[in-house]
Amino acid sequence: MLWGGHFEVRSATFEWAGETSVKVLVCGGAGYIGSHMVRALSRSGHEAVTFDNLVTGHREAVGDSAFILGDLLNTHEIEAAFASHGPFDAVIHLSALSLVGESVADPCRYYLNNVTGTLNLLGTMKAAGVTRLVFSSTAAVFGHPRADLIDEDHPTAPINPYGSSKLMVERILADAAVAYGLRSVSLRYFNAAGASPEGDIGESHQPETHLVPNVLRSAMAGDSRLKVFGADYATRDGTCVRDYVHVDDLAAAHLQSLAFLDKNPGAHAFNLGNGQGFSVLEVIEAAQRVTGKTIARDMVDRRPGDPAVLVASSARARAQLGWSPVYTRIDDIIETAWRWHTQQRY
Numbered sequence: 230m231l232w233g234g235h236f237e238v239r240s241a242t243f244e245w246a247g248e249t250s251v252k253v254l255v256c257g258g259a260g261y262i263g264s265h266m267v268r269a270l271s272r273s274g275h276e277a278v279t280f281d282n283l284v285t286g287h288r289e290a291v292g293d294s295a296f297i298l299g300d301l302l303n304t305h306e307i308e309a310a311f312a313s314h315g316p317f318d319a320v321i322h323l324s325a326l327s328l329v330g331e332s333v334a335d336p337c338r339y340y341l342n343n344v345t346g347t348l349n350l351l352g353t354m355k356a357a358g359v360t361r362l363v364f365s366s367t368a369a370v371f372g373h374p375r376a377d378l379i380d381e382d383h384p385t386a387p388i389n390p391y392g393s394s395k396l397m398v399e400r401i402l403a404d405a406a407v408a409y410g411l412r413s414v415s416l417r418y419f420n421a422a423g424a425s426p427e428g429d430i431g432e433s434h435q436p437e438t439h440l441v442p443n444v445l446r447s448a449m450a451g452d453s454r455l456k457v458f459g460a461d462y463a464t465r466d467g468t469c470v471r472d473y474v475h476v477d478d479l480a481a482a483h484l485q486s487l488a489f490l491d492k493n494p495g496a497h498a499f500n501l502g503n504g505q506g507f508s509v510l511e512v513i514e515a516a517q518r519v520t521g522k523t524i525a526r527d528m529v530d531r532r533p534g535d536p537a538v539l540v541a542s543s544a545r546a547r548a549q550l551g552w553s554p555v556y557t558r559i560d561d562i563i564e565t566a567w568r569w570h571t572q573q574r575y
């Protein structure tokens with residue numbers, strides 16, 4: 230892999246907001262957030278090519294859109310994707326292993342997949358002269374919050390290997406901006422939730438660890454009781470508070486980030502959330518309103534590594550990207566997820 234010198238800029242500017250259609254490689258496009266990203270790109274008139282090893286993703290989630298089965302850990306597979314489906318105008322990189330507990334149990338697997346995989350991607354981008362990248366980062370880069378609202382100036386101090394692997398990539402992107410002229414935006418999502426309003430794509434993980442799908446499974450099945458992890462936190466009802474942001478709002482932020490990169494060199498980071506926190510019990514209440522069903526739950530011990538409260542300040546994303554979430558009510562977010570769960574296809 231060639232690492233010396235600057236990226237060769239393949240095309241000088243893209244008019245993202247205008248008529249021009251661009252071609253984007255979406256790594257991790259078969260995953261939960263990635264599949265909504267692929268749809269958002271094609272609905273905005275752009276061309277998406279998914280690259281995914283399906284370790285947690287689903288081939289069905291990208292439908293008729295171009296799909297390449299490949300692993301970022303196999304450099305020749307990512308190079309072959311650039312050769313066969315390029316040239317690309319930009320890359321959106323959502324591929325990762327992302328379970329906190331698993332990352333604590335097997336950190337090297339996480340660093341290998343999330344950091345080495347990204348280095349392989351960056352090397353291939355550089356060789357191909359692709360200079361724009363939007364990277365999926367996470368609120369987990371902050372660790373235990375020291376403020377009610379977490380903005381981009383909040384110290385980064387991850388408390389698990391998953392968060393560390395994402396912060397490492399952010400630092401690599403900052404260095405790559407200086408050394409090679411790579412333009413990047415790291416989007417630190419808070420809690421992604423919801424599904425496409427059509428209900429045909431949505432969240433499907435095995436095992437499922439996220440709150441909203443687990444709450445809705447309990448609503449559906451009746452036989453699976455939700456475990457509420459901890460009722461003794463220093464919050465209004467004792468359960469953890471999170472900032473839930475709709476997956477389509479996240480996808481929109483990526484499109485705006487690509488436009489932003491057209492005018493802004495360097496490496497940038499933005500926090501993405503609704504700026505409003507909901508406790509686990511409040512999410513359960515909202516789900517009961519939306520589904521009309523009683524959600525059976527058991528209060529159990531805290532899950533290791535869970536901070537009590539995580540709520541974003543997205544003021545910078547609003548000001549600099551022009552991003553403003555469409556879904557601001559938790560009931561509306563859960564309603565879209567419920568539509569998916571009642572007709573889940575994969």
Ligand SMILES: NC(=O)c1ccc[n+]([C@@H]2O[C@H](COP(=O)([O-])OP(=O)(O)OC[C@H]3O[C@@H](n4cnc5c(N)ncnc54)[C@H](O)[C@@H]3O)[C@@H](O)[C@H]2O)c1
Pocket residue numbers: 256257258259260261262263280281282283284285286287299300301302322323324325326327342346365366367368417418419420421422
């Ligand atoms: N879901 C959330 O609430 C949340 C919050 C913050 C950040 N994130 C980040 O957003 C991204 C997407 O999350 P998600 O919930 O959609 O996860 P997901 O597991 O559904 O999607 C990740 C996709 O990446 C693919 N992948 C993983 N390793 C790969 C590799 N080496 N080569 C090729 N493909 C690979 C998987 O098969 C999967 O399709 C991840 O990077 C995650 O860390 C998610």
Ligand SMILES: O=c1ccn([C@@H]2O[C@H](COP(=O)(O)OP(=O)(O)O[C@H]3O[C@H](CO)[C@@H](O)[C@H](O)[C@H]3O)[C@@H](O)[C@H]2O)c(=O)[nH]1
Pocket residue numbers: 327367368369418419420421438439440441443455456457458459469470471509532535539
């Ligand atoms: O069955 C469940 C699942 C979750 N929870 C609780 O619900 C809250 C939310 O949990 P979850 O949906 O698993 O999300 P987080 O652990 O907050 O992590 C998500 O949000 C983070 C950013 O805020 C990202 O870094 C992670 O990648 C993403 O998985 C936490 O308090 C959990 O303890 C339960 O009580 N029962």
